[in-house]
Amino acid sequence: MARGEEPMLTRRPSSHNDERATEEDALLTGQRPHRQPSASRWARYREIALFTWGLVATAAIIVLAVVYQHQTSEANPETHRERPNGKRNLVFMVSDGMGPASLALTRGFRQHVNELSWDDTLTLDKHFIGNSRTRSSNSLVTDSAAGATAFSCGHKSYNGAISVMPDHTPCGSVMEAAKRAGYTTGLVVTTRITDATPACFAAHVRTRAMEDQIADQLIGNGPLGRNVDLILGGGRCHFLPNTTVGGCRADGKDLIEKADEHGWNYIASREDFDGLDLGSSVKLPLLGLFAPTDIPFEIDRRHVNDQYPSLEEMAKTALRALSDATKDSDQGFFLMIEGSRIDHAGHNNDPAAQVHEVLAYDRAMQAVIDFLEDDDTEGLMVATSDHETGGLATARQLNVNYPEYLWYPGVLANATHSTEHTARLYFSHLSSPKHSGVDLRKYLTTLIDDNLGIKDVTREEIDHLIEHPVLSPWTIADIISKRSQTGWSTHGHTAVDVNIYSSDRHASKKLHGNHENTEVGEFLRWYLDVEGEVEEVTKELKDKLEISSGESWLGSIPSQEELAKVSSHLMSPQRGFD
Numbered sequence: 001m002a003r004g005e006e007p008m009l010t011r012r013p014s015s016h017n018d019e020r021a022t023e024e025d026a027l028l029t030g031q032r033p034h035r036q037p038s039a040s041r042w043a044r045y046r047e048i049a050l051f052t053w054g055l056v057a058t059a060a061i062i063v064l065a066v067v068y069q070h071q072t073s074e075a076n077p078e079t080h081r082e083r084p085n086g087k088r089n090l091v092f093m094v095s096d097g098m099g100p101a102s103l104a105l106t107r108g109f110r111q112h113v114n115e116l117s118w119d120d121t122l123t124l125d126k127h128f129i130g131n132s133r134t135r136s137s138n139s140l141v142t143d144s145a146a147g148a149t150a151f152s153c154g155h156k157s158y159n160g161a162i163s164v165m166p167d168h169t170p171c172g173s174v175m176e177a178a179k180r181a182g183y184t185t186g187l188v189v190t191t192r193i194t195d196a197t198p199a200c201f202a203a204h205v206r207t208r209a210m211e212d213q214i215a216d217q218l219i220g221n222g223p224l225g226r227n228v229d230l231i232l233g234g235g236r237c238h239f240l241p242n243t244t245v246g247g248c249r250a251d252g253k254d255l256i257e258k259a260d261e262h263g264w265n266y267i268a269s270r271e272d273f274d275g276l277d278l279g280s281s282v283k284l285p286l287l288g289l290f291a292p293t294d295i296p297f298e299i300d301r302r303h304v305n306d307q308y309p310s311l312e313e314m315a316k317t318a319l320r321a322l323s324d325a326t327k328d329s330d331q332g333f334f335l336m337i338e339g340s341r342i343d344h345a346g347h348n349n350d351p352a353a354q355v356h357e358v359l360a361y362d363r364a365m366q367a368v369i370d371f372l373e374d375d376d377t378e379g380l381m382v383a384t385s386d387h388e389t390g391g392l393a394t395a396r397q398l399n400v401n402y403p404e405y406l407w408y409p410g411v412l413a414n415a416t417h418s419t420e421h422t423a424r425l426y427f428s429h430l431s432s433p434k435h436s437g438v439d440l441r442k443y444l445t446t447l448i449d450d451n452l453g454i455k456d457v458t459r460e461e462i463d464h465l466i467e468h469p470v471l472s473p474w475t476i477a478d479i480i481s482k483r484s485q486t487g488w489s490t491h492g493h494t495a496v497d498v499n500i501y502s503s504d505r506h507a508s509k510k511l512h513g514n515h516e517n518t519e520v521g522e523f524l525r526w527y528l529d530v531e532g533e534v535e536e537v538t539k540e541l542k543d544k545l546e547i548s549s550g551e552s553w554l555g556s557i558p559s560q561e562e563l564a565k566v567s568s569h570l571m572s573p574q575r576g577f578d
Helices: 015-029 039-075 100-113 144-153 174-180 196-202 211-221 255-261 270-274 298-304 311-325 342-348 351-374 409-413 419-431 433-437 440-452 459-467 469-484 517-528 531-548 560-570
Strands: 088-094 128-133 184-192 230-234 265-267 286-289 333-338 378-384 498-502 513-516
Touching: 088 144, 088 311, 088 351, 088 517, 100 351, 100 409, 100 498, 128 517, 144 174, 144 196, 144 517, 174 184, 174 196, 174 333, 174 517, 174 531, 184 196, 184 311, 196 211, 196 333, 211 255, 230 311, 255 265, 270 311, 298 351, 298 419, 311 333, 311 351, 342 351, 342 419, 342 469, 351 378, 351 409, 351 419, 351 469, 378 517, 409 469, 419 433, 419 440, 419 469, 440 459, 440 469, 459 469, 513 517, 517 531
Parallel strands: 088 333, 088 378, 128 513, 184 230, 184 333, 230 286, 265 286
Antiparallel strands: 128 498, 378 498
């Protein structure tokens, strides 16, 4: 070993080795070792102290943050607000029959037609907050009556019920309660005002087919008197006697005359509507009925704009009129707006009519949002659908080959009218005395080209139209659906969940996520703070039902066969769709 070198096994001095040597000596002598605090032990104490200090500091920061957030919430209710304490307005919008696929269909169509970028969205897309489950009390697939009863009463009921419970007793609606609490109320629709959805807010009957009785109750001839201050829509025939041109009542009552006795201001034309100056010249109560039955599909209405107001125009008029009427009131207003005919386009399986109906509803929603943002009174818009119609899919496999991943919105852009309008022209042609002298095959080829923009209609399709004219609304719809590769699974409703929207995510936080449709109804009465009034109205309705034996205004208890007959009648080509 060279000089100055250490032996290989020499223990090098270190605090660690000193401690180990001390411990070994203690084992040999049997005496407890006496240690002096080492540098490593001081370091360990230091680490413990720093950790403890950090833990305490973190806890203090959390406590301070909670206190600050609580104080901020009290100073600014917008950050975490509950139900408003003072005057408020509520707009409830219903997109009848519109499911999630309707948005994809319409969004893609709009992007194509207007040459927009792929990330351009609808107003609806920007206000999505949740989903609603739609089943009724007696079926996984609801109809509009049971769906709207869930909104108006906050309860499940059977298909066909108009604000009536499964035991056939009436339930008080949120609109009736709002009226009792001092709110001003309104209904705006594009279908008959006596149709299921609007009826559920201001009438009570045991089957939706009782539209004559619904009309009676709407003008104030019901058990509670008048509960609506403004009505805009279609359905004039149910207000006119069967002895009058344009009347479809089963009796001889003239409800337009009766409405005048109840103080209603009645208008029936586009000229009358324009005289309202979009709501600035309205005198309530106002009854506006602009069509014998339903207002035409938007794809058709735009060609006769001088005859029928749009949903957007009616919404703006109602908002301004109700706002002016409540300007000096302690209470605001409650308005229900329905994009009614999205449902009808789904029943027809008509994709071109569908996109124009959804776009019309989207414009109406934007009008509502703009109003709420500019209005001085606090307000909220909540929107959802009663159900989906048609089982719509933005894709369709046409043959047994592996499917192409394609959908063609350009085909829909070529359509100038609905399949309903096209079929009506066909029916009129068949009933015309001039029909016999016309080549029917050539007529249909031209008709489909002129209205749907389809130039390659096949001989088989024309033959089917000639052989089965009663099915022509659906046959014509299938012609355009196949070429756009739009899929449909049914001519009826489906059980798919539907979307919920709101103008204010904070104010509508109770509806975030997935909910039963009854929870939407519960939210409406909660926001208006009329839970107590709903109970009062329900009790009064039941008391009056016992007095009248239920026959005068609620109707008799329908059998399952009668309810089924109503559904089949509503789906017949001659009757139209709902």
